Amino acid sequence: MSIPAVRLHVLPIIRDSRGSLSFAEYEKTLPFLPKRYFIVFDVGEGQTRGGHAHSTAHQLLVCVNGSCLVELDDGTARDEVSLDRPELALYIPPKIWATQRQFSRDGVLMVLASEVYDPNEYIKDYDEFLRVAK
Template identity: 30%
Template sequence: MNKNSVKLLNFPKITDPRGNLTFLQHSSQIPFEIKRTFWVYDVPGGEVRGGHAFYKQQEVIIALSGSFDVVITKTDGTIEKHSLNRSYYGIYLPALTWRHIENFSTNALSLHISSDFFSKEDYLRDFNDFKAVNHE
């Protein structure tokens, strides 16, 4: 897997009449060692999450329930929108990817799998700083 580009990931879906099952494993499905996981839920209608990039951290985002859009903004201002609405696929975001999440459905639950522990120093929260880092 190219660790420098955003990529949709398909995870195994084991179907069963009693309910389906999907699993994740490092390194055959997640392209980094998992150091942290967190989830976002109860997002009020119209709210936006994210609005940042990371210097080093890589991330996979999965819609465990409901739906939402992951919006990637490139340094030239072009936008890619990825709608997530199934728990058997997710999106891989390499380091230095500007993103925000919007359009959360009622009861949406997003799972975030990270390559690093939380560090406020790893966050790029200003888009102009992000553009400057990407042009160095």
């Protein structure tokens, strides 16, 4: 990963005759205590989600079904991560520009956030992001 602050975690999996279970625990695999979660689904072909950074919120992205591509930018380096298994969890700290694209038809992205929703905490202008990221 060319952006050191971003981390891809491989979550534990428990499999038995009833099916599979993947999980994360605060302080073990979750680097923050979630205060909010949301789910992104039914994303149309060619559509993107995200396209912003957060000034204070940390996020953990898990594609619980299907797949999507996450594009990341810290103002100096860029990277891409494919989330295509439910045990892959992408940690994104504040001040990282993130865009999700190439959702599969069955793609379901769950996002855990360290903060409750606050529209003023979003950085939606890329030029402003570049100033803040330095």
